[in-house]
Amino acid sequence: MLAKCRKLKVTTMPKDDRDLLELFKEELDFLEKGGYGRSVRTPWKPTSAFQDSLTCINYGYPYRAHSCDECHLIDFVPAEKRAETIPCHHIPLDKKGETVETLEMEDNQQKLEKAIKDWLRLRIRQMEEERALRELDFLTAQRD
Numbered sequence: 736m737l738a739k740c741r742k743l744k745v746t747t748m749p750k751d752d753r754d755l756l757e758l759f760k761e762e763l764d765f766l767e768k769g770g771y772g773r774s775v776r777t778p779w780k781p782t783s784a785f786q787d788s789l790t791c792i793n794y795g796y797p798y799r800a801h802s803c804d805e806c807h808l809i810d811f812v813p814a815e816k817r818a819e820t821i822p823c824h825h826i827p828l829d830k831k832g833e834t835v836e837t838l839e840m841e842d843n844q845q846k847l848e849k850a851i852k853d854w855l856r857l858r859i860r861q862m863e864e865e866r867a868l869r870e871l872d873f874l875t876a877q878r879d
Contacts, residue, residue, distance in 0.1 A: 755807045756862045762790045763855045770848050784835045784851060785823045811858075828854040 762785075771782040785791055785808060792806040793799050803809055808823040816825035824835040828850040838847040 753807070756859065756866070758790055758807065759855050759859050759862070762788055763852060763859065765789070766848055766852050766855070771844070783821070783824075784839070784847060786821065791823075826854070 765788050771784055771787060786794070788794060790808065792801045792803075803822045804817070806823070808826065809817060811826045812819075812822040813825065813827070816822060819825055821836075824839070826834060828834060828838070833850060835847065835851070838850055841847075
């Protein structure tokens with residue numbers, strides 16, 4: 736008798752229990768209010784997209800208290816880039832595949848922040864549409 740072998744794909748949920756839609760809305764608001772400009776407390780230290788905002792699961796820690804695997808942003812990082820030091824800097828932000836890392840090399844803060852804002856607006860719109868559809872499906876199912 737042959738036993739059928741099944742490969743199970745085990746996925747773990749991020750330990751970051753914050754609402755991703757709200758997180759992205761807050762990040763967009765942060766960027767629209769000045770974003771990643773130099774810090775008043777540490778003007779000599781450059782800021783880092785995603786890492787220096789509340790979006791980062793490690794924001795406010797002087798060290799990495801959490802693995803980047805626990806962050807919501809890891810889902811947007813290509814699999815081959817997830818082992819990078821700062822995985823969220825490898826999220827493709829547009830159709831050309833530009834990332835925070837590639838845009839930071841250009842040293843154009845306005846272009847970088849515009850790309851992140853555009854990416855956030857797209858993700859927010861997609862999430863809102865998905866939630867609206869789920870709500871509609873739920874309401875339709877309750878009526879039936």
